[in-house]
Amino acid sequence: MKFLIAVGSKEFSEPTLRVGLQVAKAFKAAVTIVYAGPKISEFSTSQVRFTQERMEEWEFDRPGVEVLEWAFNFLAENDYITPTSIEAGFPKNTLVQTGGNRCEVYLQGTICKDVNLILRNGDIIAELRDEVRRGGYDVTIIGGSQKRRMAHDLIQYINSSIFVVNKYDQHQDYNLLLPVDDSTHTPKAVQYGARVAQAFDVKVNLITVSKTDSFGEGYTKASQLASKMMRRAGIAHEHRFETGDPVDVIKKTAGDNHIVVMGASTKNPLFKFFTGSKPLKVMEDCLCPILIVK
């Protein structure tokens, strides 16, 4: 499996990196850490690039390199990269230009197979979309954003599962909330949920929500399968059936002390674009990390 972790700054991205690597470890996935800097207007691309080259001669790194260096140090401190890589230090001189606005450096990972660091410039959604298309990533991990549009664009346009590490506090005890229904993505969400629960060593709260008092056969079967999988994996879990609006119930149950894992909507993309979807609505108002599985 391949995970893409998007970081923005040293100040705010530590939880994203910490959680991302922990989950990647559980999946034994290859990890790429990407920093996307601001978009450079086409009127100025040559001038900006040229100035940055001049600044490198004065031993100033181009913007974003310090974020990658911080990520490297984080990987080193937590033994995610091999001692040889750590001893060699952050290899900023081997940042290879692999496209107009993309540089990358390769590191050898320990727990995760390969660890790549990538520097990009441009619109964050466009850059992540391109990176996912290019690298075929299974999960994209990103920090929470106050822009509501960001959640919409991530779910709509990024062709991988999305893990938004929203308001994560490493000192808080979390449980995992796994909404289960008869949708196509639920089985995969249950598999991912089990892995995440193992990574964080937390209890799983399975929840099936119906708008009416009756729960159809699909719902019951899905919840039985989910419970069975948790039991086989040896994960502590409990299952609840709730009645009400699924989005409201999930948000209320999640509070700020759950990691939510749920399947992506299977609605037509055009409907999703205009009317949104359940996962999107949960993601927009959620006060905790949420993984939308595609």
Next chain:
Amino acid sequence: MLNTFIYWLTQKRWLVFAIIVGILMYNISAPAGLSIEGYRTLIIVVMAIILIIFEPIPLPAVAMMILIMQVLLGIDTPNGVAKSFMSDAVFFIMGSLMLAVAIISQGLDSRLALGIIKLTGNKTWKIVIGFIAISAFLSSFIGEHTVTAMMMPVGLTLIKNSGVDNRSTAKLAGLILFSIAYGSAMGSIGTPSGGGRNVIMLGYMKEFGVVNISYLQWMKYAYPILLLEIPLAALILWYTFKPSQLILDSAVRKLKIHVTKRGSVSGNEILTILIFVFVFLGWVFFSSKVGLGIIALIGVFLYMSFGLIRWEDLNRNTNWGVIILFGAAVSLGLHMKDTGAAFWVADTAINWMKMISDDVSIIRWFVAVVLTGLLTNLLSNAATVAVIGPIVLNMGGDTLVMGFSTAIASAFAYLTVVASPTCMIIHSSGLVDKSDYLRAGWKMFIMSVFVLFFISNFW
């Protein structure tokens, strides 16, 4: 598949919008008093403005669209469009971008750093005035982004050595970086060679039969504006980004150590300066005969002939897309004049102004200057002058004052990151925020308009 299409549509929404606007306009009959060709030229102008501001497609693609539509809409013949595409102004833009690459590559920034520090000492306020004055002075001859590129490492050395982290130096960073960017922008009005749009305006003035201004005459009009703006800009920036570091003692010492490492001046550096002085003298004494663009190209030729710059480096670091776009914008401007579109827009604007007052002389001037200043913050300065120039020169009044003021106002690129390469260069350092541009920019904008008004009327 559908999702990919939706994504494409959201990314290209301004392209779709521009096309819809174009189709709608095409299907409406031309307003009274405007020829069909003139109206179609305006359709291209509207579409091009939308596409340049929002950049949904690469800039060279916008340039190609302009050229293609001029032929397909029957505004001119293919040869006519091709002829209007290349002019001395475009030669100048191409030459000055290449000169910039040649000069910056020589590493003259270290010498510049030492010169500034010798002049200013280690007091922050003196350094700020020094940065603004030197950036302004240099950019009036060699182009704003060249100066910003050379001053950036000097400024960053001072900033990075003045505090423990970015937070403690945030205001100082704003102060120094905006001193460089705004100083360079202000300075670019000083001479015709300070910016491509000055040359574009000179070209239009020649086309419109306005009296020909020499290099030194331009300086005589423009330099007083520049000299007045320098202290005012320093005050504005100081009170907008008042730093806690009032003396940059250790930072200045570290800068001196860094510069000393470079050793004495090399032969290549001397030759670089000599060639530029030669180019400058050529602009002063021969530009009226051979054109500013040709002289800039002579400079590039000399830099390459003496082996000071390789073609590969020039080719890699020259923004060809911008050159093509400015060529197309100038072509569009000339067609606005030839088809009567510029006159119609100017006449309509004057009629609206007359609704406010019968005497439009002051309103006309303010509209031209403020509109140019605002558009330059969205479109880029050369494209603004290329489009606005022919309209302003048709507005009546003293065409020399109107044309000159428009060219000067196109340097008021203070409000947005995308206003000019200088603004984008300092933003790319990651040390100034988008909101900082408005914070300082609106004061700079108003100050510049009033200084220009004062000089236009009393000098």
